[in-house]
Amino acid sequence: MKTNLVKYGLAVTALLAVVTACNDEFLTREPQGQYSPTALKSADGVEGLLLGAYGMLDGRGLDGQDDWNSEIQSWVFGGIASDDAYKGTDSGDQPEQSFIEKYDFQTNNGHIRNKWRGLYKGVARTNDVLNTLKEVQNIPESRRAQIVAEARFLRTLFHFEAQKMWKTPLYIDDNTFLLDDLESTKIPNTGPIWDKIEADLKAAMDVLPETQTEVGRPTKYAAMGFLAKAYMYQGWDVQTGAANAAKLNQAKPLLEAIIASGKFSLMPRYEQNFLIAFRNNAESIFEVQYAVSSASDGASNAGMGLAHPYIDPWGCCGFYQPSQNLVNAFKTDANGLPLLDTFNASDVKNDQGLKYTDPFEPYTGNLDPRLDHTVGRRGILFKDFKIHGSDFIRDQTYAGPYSPKKHISERAGFGIGGWGNLSSNNYRILRYDMILLWLAEVEVEVGDLEKARTLINQVRTRAANPDGFVKKAVQGPASRDDYTVLDQPAANYVIKTYDTPFASKEMARKAVRFESRLEFGMEGHRFFDLQRWGVQASVLQAYLAEESKKRVYLKDAVFTKGKNEYFPIPQNAIDRSYKAGEPTLTQDPAYK
Incomplete structure (x- = not known):
């Protein structure tokens, strides 16, 4: 042995x-x-x-x-x-x-x-x-x-x-x-x-x-x-x-x-942290290792099995769908910066209630390009499988129009299909971008706001690399698998660095925490980040107040401070x- x-x-x-x-x-x-x-x-x-x-x-x-x-x-x-x-x-x-x-x-x-x-x-x-x-x-x-x-x-x-x-x-x-x-x-x-x-x-x-x-x-x-x-x-x-x-x-x-x-160093393109071709890369400090399965019941990453689109080739199960609140967080202003206080005042356009064959023009406003590596949304190519549409969703009226994306492997790691495709994409549990943003958090509280700004800007600079933007895809007539990728961005990606000093510690704190949400969205950290910052009650109570208007089952949901x-x-x-x-x-x- x-x-x-x-x-x-x-x-x-x-x-x-x-x-x-x-x-x-x-x-x-x-x-x-x-x-x-x-x-x-x-x-x-x-x-x-x-x-x-x-x-x-x-x-x-x-x-x-x-x-x-x-x-x-x-x-x-x-x-x-x-x-x-x-x-x-x-x-x-x-x-x-x-x-x-x-x-x-x-x-x-x-x-x-x-x-x-x-x-x-x-x-x-x-x-x-x-x-x-x-x-x-x-x-x-x-x-x-x-x-x-x-x-x-x-x-x-x-x-x-x-x-x-x-x-x-x-x-x-x-x-x-x-x-x-x-x-x-x-x-x-x-x-x-x-x-x-x-x-x-x-x-x-x-x-x-x-x-x-x-x-x-x-x-x-x-x-x-x-x-x-x-x-x-x-x-x-x-x-x-x-x-x-x-x-x-x-x-x-x-x-x-x-x-x-x-x-360690940041990978040139943000998406490289979520592709099987770039596992254990220069940015990775510790990864949970998974391998391509040779049998449908042999997936070593089967715990993520529910969190796959409902459409073939996955066919199961449609859990863990991104919220409208998260999608809205990726909007940017004319200067390419996040809308720290007003991001949720209006919604990024979605295809709620539309068939995938119905006409639809994706949102044309400014967006952080990390959105389309984090969330599957209408009209945007989902990895290298299909252009996303309502047929990805099991019950759109209940759970909304978006799909999770980061943990799903590209076709090269798909395995044999069914549960066998789930095992090839490692989980990057500790990465260099986390180290940079944690140090920025420390600098905000006990150090130098300028150092914090420099660290945040390193992460934003990488996100702004146009080589890493999702490309526009056009649906072909033969099938859902028939599409053509064009040499142009899939959306109006506008992202820039913070080029002036933070006006206050409060502003810097908002900036680094917001950056963490954008960088690590849908990776299982958010509830616990809010926990450690001591802001769960204020953030999640505001979230429920707005999101319950979109998801009626949340109308009676309450986050209780001191308990939840x-x-x-x-x-x-x-x-x-x-x-x-x-x-x-x-x-x-x-x-x-």
Whole structure:
């Protein structure tokens, strides 16, 4: 048994298949705390367990649980729960997501329960690696140190997601004995776990190399970036929005070191961050690796399967549709700058209520070109498949006229069709553009507004590269797959840099936060960005007031300040945490 690299790097599903050659039950057996079969107490066994821990980034391998409930791409909780996206599809499909979209976070919601279960199963697998490693002797010390660092890095990713989801999550280290599985653990959730996340990342950062020969394994800079991100998430008070200068100042040297390293740079074209041909590129600091499937049931990225257009060649399922609010955010003024305060005063034209055969002229106003790499909209070529129209949408009257776009691979990575096409586009969870904009946020609060402006302008300059603009396509008569691409932009793209100093800290803060929304739209970060900035209530209440006029099912939706910033601890986990007649896990008081 040995690790095998496939064409597209350390592709989780394919590598796990190699491990199972020694134990056919490896993937189907759920890890029981830190217990490891004797057969896995070897160098190869430890490496296999480590690959199993990587596999949990995909959210797969849990019996009775859908992949999209727990994968690391948090499109349900970070996207649908934000102002970026609607649930999509139709009213009857996956109704648990409808409750999440309307901020009716119930303690028995299956999606929330399974997110908890998936993340802590990931933690269990990393701890299984660490504890098994302690019993294996024939591993070189240099590799032993690397395995520990990789496992602690992965453990951080799962705990980090848990800390974003729940106000008082559980932290489990490799010294904790678990009775049978993670839903029956008797460990108290005593508060935020940032200190333990920081400790894991610092330990990983001190050991991991600056570069890896196998893509998909973390580097020193990946750990450094996530440590900076942990400080950024503590940089503001969630309720008041007040800046925490101490934490932001801890993030600053890490972000500056990543930039100064010269290891990373912005790709010339924005779209290159969302094409399979440019995975693991110069901008990528850490990516979750996926491979083209050879079987319809073998997709390693199946958690994003619901978030595909309803039209062939996908045929499923129409979830995660961009909101009108998000689309409106990409409007620009005559100077090519975003409309920071008035972007939602009028709508970008859409084809709501029109058949794809009906005449339609797309919006002619100024737009940021990143819109058409983020959102599928009428009249614009969708990747290299078809020109977008209402036939992409399952139920336009319910979920609107737009489709998600970034996570979908181009034809070259389509695989065999059906679910098999979902696995080829990596998830760029940490990129250089994030580092630039996080440092800009820090400069706004505790540094230099001019430095912040320079950093923001680097990102905008790349977005303004005309080589990266989506080209206009003209529909041909033969079929929906018949189109001609012209050598001209698909829309009136007008984007420029901020060429005068920011008038105030407030103006600079608006600019960098708005830039983050434009740069990372539909990537599952928005709800949690609003959370860390402490502005969820004001932003999402305003969003609901306007969006409920377009989506009638949102009319009774309410975001409650002091409650909906976090999700409730699943009641199932609390029920299984009893010890001496009392639950060990404690519910968030807002949900009692």
